[in-house]
Amino acid sequence: MRYYEPQITKMTTSRTVYLGIACITCFILGVLAGGYVIDDYSVHNHDDSVTQVSTIDAILAGLYDGVISYGELKSYGTFGIGTFEGLDGEMVALDGNFYQIKADGAVYRVDDSMTAPFACVTFFENDYEIPLQVSMDYTQFQDYLDDTIREKNIFHAVKIKGVFYYVKARSVPRQEKPYPPLVEVTANQTIFEFNEVSGTIVGFYCPDYVEGLNVPGYHLHFITADKTAGGHVLEFQVKDAQLSVDFSSELRLILPPTEEFNRLDLTGSKKEEMEEAEK
Ligand SMILES: [Zn+2]
Numbered sequence: 001m002r003y004y005e006p007q008i009t010k011m012t013t014s015r016t017v018y019l020g021i022a023c024i025t026c027f028i029l030g031v032l033a034g035g036y037v038i039d040d041y042s043v044h045n046h047d048d049s050v051t052q053v054s055t056i057d058a059i060l061a062g063l064y065d066g067v068i069s070y071g072e073l074k075s076y077g078t079f080g081i082g083t084f085e086g087l088d089g090e091m092v093a094l095d096g097n098f099y100q101i102k103a104d105g106a107v108y109r110v111d112d113s114m115t116a117p118f119a120c121v122t123f124f125e126n127d128y129e130i131p132l133q134v135s136m137d138y139t140q141f142q143d144y145l146d147d148t149i150r151e152k153n154i155f156h157a158v159k160i161k162g163v164f165y166y167v168k169a170r171s172v173p174r175q176e177k178p179y180p181p182l183v184e185v186t187a188n189q190t191i192f193e194f195n196e197v198s199g200t201i202v203g204f205y206c207p208d209y210v211e212g213l214n215v216p217g218y219h220l221h222f223i224t225a226d227k228t229a230g231g232h233v234l235e236f237q238v239k240d241a242q243l244s245v246d247f248s249s250e251l252r253l254i255l256p257p258t259e260e261f262n263r264l265d266l267t268g269s270k271k272e273e274m275e276e277a278e279k
Contacts, residue, residue, distance in 0.1 A: 049250035050155045050204065051076035053119040057212050058261060059083075060270045060277060062179035066115020067256045070098055073116055076252065079157060081203050081221045081232075082119025084110075087185060088174035090232045092202050092223045093121055094159075099223055101230045103173040103190045107223070117256075120204050120214065122157045128245040132238045135165065141238065142218060145205070155248040156205040158220065162241025167194040167201075169222050169231030182277040191234070198225035201233060211271060213253075215278050232278075 053067050066085040073082075078096040083089065089102040091110065098110035128149070136144060141160075149156065170189040203220030210216055223230035255261065 048123055048125055048246065048248055049252050050120060050122045050157065050248045051252040051254065052214060053082065053116050053254045054256055054261075055213050055253075055266070056118070056215055056274060056278075057266050057270045058256065058264060059087075059118045060182045060273050061264050061266070062175075062181045063256065063260060063264060064117045064175055064179045065256065065258065065260065066117055067258075068116055068119070068254060069112060070110050070114045070116060071112030073119055073121060074098070074112070077121025077123050079124035079159070079202060079246075080119060080121030081219060082116045082121070083172075084174075085115045085117060086174045086176070087117070087172050087179070087182075090169075090171045090221055090230070091116065091119065092221045092230055094200055094202055094223060097227075099227060099230070101169075101171050101221075101223070103171045105171070105190065105192055105229055107228055107230065120219070122246060122248060124157050124159060124244075124246050126244045127247045130243050132160065132162070132241045132243050135238055137237050138218075138233070138235050141236075149205075149245065151247060153207045153209075155207070155251060157246040157248065158201070158203050158205055158218065159244040159246075160201040160220075160238065160241050161199075161244070163196070163198050163239040164194070164241065165196065165237040165239045166235070167197055167199070167222050167233065167237075168192070168235040169194070169233050171231045181273070183273050186277045192229060192231050194222075194224070194229065196239075199223055199230065200225070201236065203233070211274075212266070212269070215274065219278065234279075 064087040080093045082091040089100050092099045100108040100110050169192045172185050172189050201220050201222050205218050206214045208216045220233040222233050
């Protein structure tokens with residue numbers, strides 16, 4: 001985490017007082033107008049970074065070997081999504097706890113010695129928070145955030161905690177070598193459907209320009225409040241939930257230091273495969 005210290009020039013006491021009053025007035029007006037903005041999210045707290053392991057195109061190509069241990073990954077974040085060696089299920093990290101949701105639907109705690117071929121984590125800090133009391137599905141949620149959040153060209157960690165009318169999620173079964181491409185695996189994914197369920201959606205918004213590196217737009221995973229089920233989110237309908245967003249303008253990329261990675265042909269676009277496998 002890096003902090004940029006602003007250069008503060010000398011200020012007289014009276015100026016400080018005027019500034020203080022102006023700030024308080026702005027805050028009160030802000031609260032009256034919007035009610036929910038807990039911070040001026042266009043200015044503050046952008047300095048925390050997102051750490052990503054491997055690239056989405058390497059995963060699409062079938063590179064499911066672990067790149068980093070979960071013990072080490074935890075030093076880069078306590079919130080996020082990912083998968084496991086051999087593509088053995090979906091990972092959710094929430095409040096420092098890491099969960100593995102396997103294709104059989106069961107949820108396991110992640111051991112530090114397990115490894116991640118792909119992951120995206122951060123230390124979640126609320127920059128923006130708003131209640132979602134109007135029912136909206138995944139598409140409406142994306143449209144809503146597109147209209148609400150102005151900063152489309154930086155990364156956002158996204159957390160939606162509450163009650164959902166419906167969540168449709170999936171997980172994938174562990175693969176054996178030689179690993180098949182991701183689209184072949186997701187063709188046999190297990191789908192889980194939840195109705196009237198409490199839980200948390202955890203994930204990231206990535207800008208469009210990340211194509212090839214990560215999933216442009218939203219990549220969300222879900223875990224139930226009792227931590228017994230979840231998966232990679234395909235659809236949802238919010239009932240009553242709280243949306244929290246953490247803006248990050250710093251991306252740390254950990255690439256696989258392996259022969260296999262360097263031998264991959266990552267030149268062409270895999271956009272169609274990505275849409276098929278992840279959306
Ligand atoms: Zn996923």
